Amino acid sequence: MMTKIVVLFLAMLFLTGTSIAQVAINIDGTVAAASSMLHVQSTDKGMLIPRMTTAQRNLIASPATGLLVFDINTIGFWFFDGTSWINLSSGTPNTIQDADGNTKIQVEESANEDKVRFDMAGTEYFVMDKGRLLVNNNGKSVFIGEGAGPASTQANTFNSSVGYFSGSSNTTGVQNAAFGGSTLQSNTTGSYNTALGYTSLFLNTSGTNNAAVGASSLFFNTTGNENIAVGPLALFFNTTGSNNTSIGNHALYSNSEAHSNVGIGPKALYSNTTQSNLVAIGDSALYNNGTGATYTFESIYNTAIGSKSMYSNTTGYRNSAVGYHTLYSNTTGSEIAAFGTESLSHNTTGNYNTSSGSRALTGNTTGSNNTAMGNSSLAVNQTGSDNAAVGYKALYWSTGNGNVALGKKALYYNSTAHSNVAIGIEALYYNTVNSNLVAIGDSALYKNGLGASSSNDGVENTAVGSKALYDNTLGSGNTSIGFETMISNTSGGLNTVVGGSALSSNTTGSYNTAIGAYALGVNTTGYSNTGVGYRILMSNTTGGANTAIGQNAMYFNTSGIRNTANGYRSINSNTTGNENTGIGYQTLYNNTTGSNNTAIGFQAGYNGNNYSNSTSLGNGTNVTGSDMVRIGNASITSIGGQVGWTTVSDERFKKEVAADVPGLDFINQLKPVTYKLDLDAFAEFMHTPDSIRDKTSEAAKEAILQTGFIAQEVEQAALSSGYDFSGVDKPKNEGDYYGLRYAEFVVPLVKAVQELSSKNAELEEENLLLKKMNTEIIQRLEKLEKKF
Structure with missing residues (x-):
């Protein structure tokens, strides 16, 4: 019924022409809109427009402007705009296309495809799919922007050009990516390049594997390969340089044809053109590198890391600089390594230097062959060469040559001194101009050179050990090895010390040798002493020319001079005694002030107390007084040699000669006896401890039946004869004992024999006289007999 009504009204419309102002077609009496010629109203029906194929539409003769049809081929409404058919809308999907349908935009080519397709001249070039824009061409390339990539052959090139004339000259180059106006604009055959930024890789033609990010980066590159430029004007002038x-x-x-360079930071390697194998990291690092270079070896193999590192370098080569302003002023200096802020920052032409640490060698200008490791080490050095400094401010003020400093502030004040070695914190700290010194240990030779007024003061010293020769100022030629050895020495010279705290109190004493811990530990001004052993000459202060070898030898000596002790605690108790010689364990042990004594052997002279000019030879041998010689201990059973003992007897050395030696009177009073020695009594008298007695030997000797005299009886006989007999060795003190010099008995015996001989001669003469008288009597008797 409704269809009939619509047809009726359309017929009426055409028949009535313009006689009707508005026509309303509805079933509810709605009045037509004033601006409409036909107002169709319905809530459940539509209006059907003529349907036809595209061919039928195109065959409509002289279509009126605004003519509307539905194309069943494109599935959409088309209207004629007076010139051509225009796609008004589509169904599922909708399509916008040109008159011949070969250029169009399709929304869902098939149901629920959810894609938008773009066709041009019958070829689908773009597809929008879920946030992606797919480009369909033979080269699988993307070009966006006026003139972008038009010269491309598009045959499997995989190029992407976005921007005004981006990649516009490309012919056979493949897999290039250009983003920005005129990027890769001149590229023809170059491949695998990436350009991001206005005019980046602008002149590149055949260069490959380049990456340029930043306006005009790699602008002049033509054939250079495998370059990376990130930043405005980075590698701007590079043409053929690669890598x-x-x-x-x-x-x-400015890089043009140089290769294998790395520049990271604003203006890094700014001026470099043809020099290769360089590394510059930091603002203006290696800024001037290559300026004025004329030889191929100049300005190459440099590495600079840090702001303005190697900024002024022109022709210097094989340098490495890491840190702010490192090697900043270097121009021609070569084969240098600098690490740390302002390290070697003023170096200009110095070569072969190595520095590590903030401001290390910062003042160096022309000095060469220097090594500085540590903050401000060798900081002031300008022209000094061949120095080595390791440690905070080591060799800080030095300008000299050939010095070695290892440790915080070692050789800190060194100025022009040369050939010094300081190892240890503040070793040779105050030394300035003195040379040929060696200090090894914390604060060794700390004050050396302070107050020096002569070139010979404070020179040629060697100190090894913490604070060795710490206070030394003027002393020269000293060798001190060990903890705090010669720590107090000021001007003492030519001393040799080995051992912890040896000669630690020495101030001005010279020519001493102390070897062993605490050897000559309190010596102050004593000179020419030699001590070898632990605590040797430990108490010596002013004593000189002593020689002591063995632990604690001459331990208590203070001012004694010219003593010689060899053995453990030899001459142990000596304080002021002079010119003593003790060789052996605890020889002359108890001597304190005695002088000119000699003891050789185990505990020889052990009990000697302040004797002088005595000699004890042999194991445990002791004298009991001055001017005495003892050979052998109580166990000795034989003393001998190839000839007899010689006693000086030259008449030239005798005076007050008198023939008053008694003979028979003295001899006849002597009482020869046999006896056995009581060595226990002897040991008790001599205060000899059992620990050093040889009981076996003593027992053997005690078993021997001795023949001799009793000294006291001999003394009494001599007194009775009015004879001051030197054969009796009388006690010199309470600690001495009697002895006999049996050789001395020869003299009174000779006198006795002479007396006997004289009496015998008288008797012989008397006998002869008697014989003569007897003969005469016999003769007379015979004559008388004949008469009778």
């Missing part, structure tokens, strides 16, 4: 990396504004700006 370069530049990151930063103007980094490697």
Whole structure:
């Protein structure tokens, strides 16, 4: 019924022409809109427009402007705009296309495809799919922007060009990516390049594997390969150089044909053109590198890391600089390594230097062959060469040559001194101009050279050990090895010390040798002493020319001079005694003030107390007084040699000669006896401890039946004869004992024999006289007999 009504009204419309103002077609009496010619109203029906194929639509003769049809081929409404058919809308999907349908936009080519397709001249070039824009071309390339990539052959090139004339000259180059106006604009055959930024890789033609990020980066590159430029004007002038990396504004700006360079930081390697194998990391690092270079070996193999590191370098080569302003002023200096802020910052032409640490060798200008490791080490040095400094401010003020300092502030004040070695914290701290010194240990030779007024003061010293020769100022030629050895020495010279705290109190004493811990530990001004052993000459202060070898030898000596002790605690108790000689364990042990004594052997002279000019030879041998010689201990059973003992008897050395030796009177009073020695009594008298007695030998000797005299009886006989007999060795003190010099008995015996001989001669003469008288009597008797 409704269809009939619609047809009726359409017929009426056409028949009535313009006689009717508005026509309303509805079933509810709705009035037609004033602006409409036909107002169709319905809530459950539609109006059907003529349906036809595209061919039928195109065959409509002289279509009126605004003519509307439904194309069943494109599935959409088309209207004629007076010139051509225009796709008004689509169904599922909708399509916008040109008159011949070969250029169009399709929304869902098939139901629920959810894609938008773009066709041009019958070829589908773009597809929008779920947030992606797919480009369909033979080369699988993407070009966006006026003139972008039009010269591309599009045959499997995989190029992407976005921007005004980006990649516009490309012909056979493949897999290039260009983003920005005129990026890769001149590229023809170059491949695998990436350009991001206005005019980046602008002149590149055949260069490959380049990456340029930043306005005008790699601008002049033509055939250079495998370069990386990140930053405005990075590698700007590079043409044929390859394998370069530049990151930063103007980094490697002037590079043209150099290869294998790395410049990271604003203006890093800015002036470099043809020099290769360089590394510059930091603002203006290696800024002037290559300026004025004329030889191929100049300005190459440099590495600079840090702001303005190697900024002024022109022709210097094989340098490494790491840190702010490192090697900043270097121009031609070569084969240098600098690490740390302002390290070697003033170096200009110095070569072969190595520095590590903030401001290390910062003042160096022309000095060469220096090594400085540690903050401000060798900081002031300008022209000094061949120095080595390791440690905070080591050799800080030094300008000299050939010095070695290892440790915090070692050789800190050294200025022009040369050939010094200081190892240890503040070793040779105050030394300035003195040379040929060796200090090894914390504060060794700390004050050396202070107050020196002569070139010979404080020179040629060697100190090894913490605070060895700490206070030495003027002393020269000293060798001190050990903890705090010669710590107090000021001007003492030519001393040799080995051992902890040896000669630690020495101030002005010279020519001493102390070997062993605490050897000559309190010596102050004593000179020419030699001590070898632990605590040797430990108490010596002013004593000189002593020689002591063995632990604690001459331990208590203070001012005694010219003593010689060899053995453990030899001459142990000596304080002021002079010119004593003790060789052996505890020889002359108890001597304190006695002088000119000699003891050789185990505990020889042990009990001697302040004797002088005595000699004890042999194990445990002791004298009991001065001017005495003892050979052998109580166990000795034989003393001998190839000839007899010689006693000086030259008449030239005798005076007050008198023939008053008694003979028979003295001899006849002597009482020869046999006896056995009581060595226990002897040991008790001599205060000899059992620990050093040889009981076996003593027992053997005690078993021997001795023949001799009793000294006291001999003394009494001599007194009775009015004879001051030297054969009796009388006690010199309470600790001495009697002895006999049996050789001395020869003299009174000779006198006795002479007396006997004289009496015998008288008797012989008397006998002869008697014989004569007897003969005469016999003769007379015979004559008388004949008469009778």
